[in-house]
Amino acid sequence: MSVITAGTRDSGVVTWRNLMNVRRQPDLLLGATLQPIMFVLLFAFVFGNSIGDDPGAYREFLMGGIFAQTVAFNSAYTTIGMAADLEKGVIDRFRSLPMSRAAVLIGRTTSDLVVSALGLLVMSVCGLLVGWRIRGSVLDAVFGYGVLLLFSFAVSWVGAWVGMVSGSVQVAQSAGFIWMFPVTFISSAFVSASSMPGPLKAFAEWNPVTAVADAARELFGNKRAGVLGQSDAWPAQHSVLYATLSCVVLLVVFTPIAVAKYRKVASK
Amino acid sequence: MPPPASSIAVRAEALVKTFGSTRALDGVDLEIPAGTVLGLLGPNGAGKTTTVRILTTLLRPDSGRAFVAGHDVIADPDAVRRSIGLSGQYAAVDEHLTGYENLYMVGRLYGKNRTDATARARELLSRFRLQDAADRPAKTYSGGMRRRLDLAGALVAEPAVVVLDEPTTGLDPRGRLDTWEVIGELVADGATVLLTTQYLEEADQLANTILVIDHGKVIASGTADQLKGQVGGERLEIVVGEPAELAAVSRVLAEVGSDEPTTDEQHRRVQVKVDTGPKALVEALRRLDQESVAVLDVALHRPTLDDVFLSLTGHAAEDEPEVETEGKRKGRKAKSR
Ligand SMILES: Nc1ncnc2c1ncn2[C@@H]1O[C@H](COP(=O)(O)OP(=O)(O)O)[C@@H](O)[C@H]1O
Numbered sequence A: 001m002s003v004i005t006a007g008t009r010d011s012g013v014v015t016w017r018n019l020m021n022v023r024r025q026p027d028l029l030l031g032a033t034l035q036p037i038m039f040v041l042l043f044a045f046v047f048g049n050s051i052g053d054d055p056g057a058y059r060e061f062l063m064g065g066i067f068a069q070t071v072a073f074n075s076a077y078t079t080i081g082m083a084a085d086l087e088k089g090v091i092d093r094f095r096s097l098p099m100s101r102a103a104v105l106i107g108r109t110t111s112d113l114v115v116s117a118l119g120l121l122v123m124s125v126c127g128l129l130v131g132w133r134i135r136g137s138v139l140d141a142v143f144g145y146g147v148l149l150l151f152s153f154a155v156s157w158v159g160a161w162v163g164m165v166s167g168s169v170q171v172a173q174s175a176g177f178i179w180m181f182p183v184t185f186i187s188s189a190f191v192s193a194s195s196m197p198g199p200l201k202a203f204a205e206w207n208p209v210t211a212v213a214d215a216a217r218e219l220f221g222n223k224r225a226g227v228l229g230q231s232d233a234w235p236a237q238h239s240v241l242y243a244t245l246s247c248v249v250l251l252v253v254f255t256p257i258a259v260a261k262y263r264k265v266a267s268k
Numbered sequence B: 001m002p003p004p005a006s007s008i009a010v011r012a013e014a015l016v017k018t019f020g021s022t023r024a025l026d027g028v029d030l031e032i033p034a035g036t037v038l039g040l041l042g043p044n045g046a047g048k049t050t051t052v053r054i055l056t057t058l059l060r061p062d063s064g065r066a067f068v069a070g071h072d073v074i075a076d077p078d079a080v081r082r083s084i085g086l087s088g089q090y091a092a093v094d095e096h097l098t099g100y101e102n103l104y105m106v107g108r109l110y111g112k113n114r115t116d117a118t119a120r121a122r123e124l125l126s127r128f129r130l131q132d133a134a135d136r137p138a139k140t141y142s143g144g145m146r147r148r149l150d151l152a153g154a155l156v157a158e159p160a161v162v163v164l165d166e167p168t169t170g171l172d173p174r175g176r177l178d179t180w181e182v183i184g185e186l187v188a189d190g191a192t193v194l195l196t197t198q199y200l201e202e203a204d205q206l207a208n209t210i211l212v213i214d215h216g217k218v219i220a221s222g223t224a225d226q227l228k229g230q231v232g233g234e235r236l237e238i239v240v241g242e243p244a245e246l247a248a249v250s251r252v253l254a255e256v257g258s259d260e261p262t263t264d265e266q267h268r269r270v271q272v273k274v275d276t277g278p279k280a281l282v283e284a285l286r287r288l289d290q291e292s293v294a295v296l297d298v299a300l301h302r303p304t305l306d307d308v309f310l311s312l313t314g315h316a317a318e319d320e321p322e323v324e325t326e327g328k329r330k331g332r333k334a335k336s337r
């Protein structure tokens, strides 16, 4: 059997194992779905009325941001999942089997992508309830979800690497989330980048999370969001392209270093 | 170097592995002829698990080399993995998968198709008396059931070489006997087995050859009988009723024995090493009878592997046995960083 076929089969088996684990521990799912719901409600009703003079427009703006933040947080779940995998007995079984070395990583990032997609679904329903709508074409909307899932998958590989570097679940629990906060909040996810002071503004403008949020707004036809002020930086003008490019770069950089790191930790 | 002859299933040469300042392996050599059982016997921390991890490609040695089923563990780990089944010291099962799902998963990862993986999983579940628990998550299993599930996992692909790291530690007597039976069947089917244990009777019972290891070094090897021979012959022990008679007994035993008799006044017992076994016993009793000493009890002890260990290392073999718990595993991992 070819290496690719065998690798795909092994990754599929590990993905199945991970998803069975999620199914048997519903509290894992709760974290991935409850948090975005909370964000939608908090921002829509707590901040929504105080930011800008048109709460409807802000909610519309907000959804793209919460979508982007939620998929970014997928990286933290992968970090914890990966660190937990390494502490579990079953990893010793995997290591002694003639299976593809990358399968544990591909399986982890793939199953987290599935959970992430579920989170997006729950959030979309929640958004619809607070007045958000997809106003563009169906095809654009499909692309919108495509960009979000691609970003989710890309940061998941970063998260896998962080998880292996952490060395223990305890460290992973803080290491996985700590860098998420600046990355998601210094962006146009919740406020327009153009309102930020100098260096923060530059960071926010070139932050991939900004591009993903803007791309979602654009592809879901939430252009009324523009009322909050649009940046004229290049990424803001080409958000879909820049978001996609960011994902490709993340994957090109982090896939090989994550695989190399796994080889190392797996042969300790 | 030419590849090892095909009749040698496992061969290790001068394996060295250090962890920080701990020299876990300090030049270990071993050889297992195909179809036989090698028992690696040693106390906690002797280096058994480290040897197992190197032979199963989980760990790279600092120096030395090893071949399993003709494949170099360093140069061709994948070929080694295809030829082995490992049941490690800590059960490598997924807690949230059922017993069946665990074995099915392992079968698929060995490259079996769905039908074959399912059939093999069911077969092993009934062979290991787990069929009634087959569809329950493994976290509901007792320690013994988990251990059996893990052992089953090692056998999914009917490997040529089976490596079992302390397979009976933490099992109750019934579980231990069951495991012994399975190992017997494996050998009958032609498998080569590397077995580590802290239990001397287990090595005696199961292994064709025993390697005694302590502080990362092989300190003795041979069959159980050869090892017992190294300690010298048997011990003759005489118990009398009256303390006054101990001196006479000691004098007689000094004549028939091969070293100085030792006297235990409290139990009115005298012991001596003998080379001629039953002959010495008869002779001692005849002389004591002539001197009209009333013998209460008499015994001829063959040396046990415990004696072997004590005489080789100066300390007993069975420290507190490591009982398997998830907590221990984590503590150990944390320590290793
Ligand atoms: N990963 C590790 N990091 C540090 N020390 C280790 C590690 N693994 C084993 N050791 C040490 O190496 C020695 C041999 O350990 P091990 O092979 O597990 O012994 P055994 O299996 O015979 O009980 C012990 O002193 C142990 O503490």
Ligand SMILES: [Mg+2]
Pocket: B045, B048, B049, B050, B089, B165
């Ligand atoms: Mg051990």
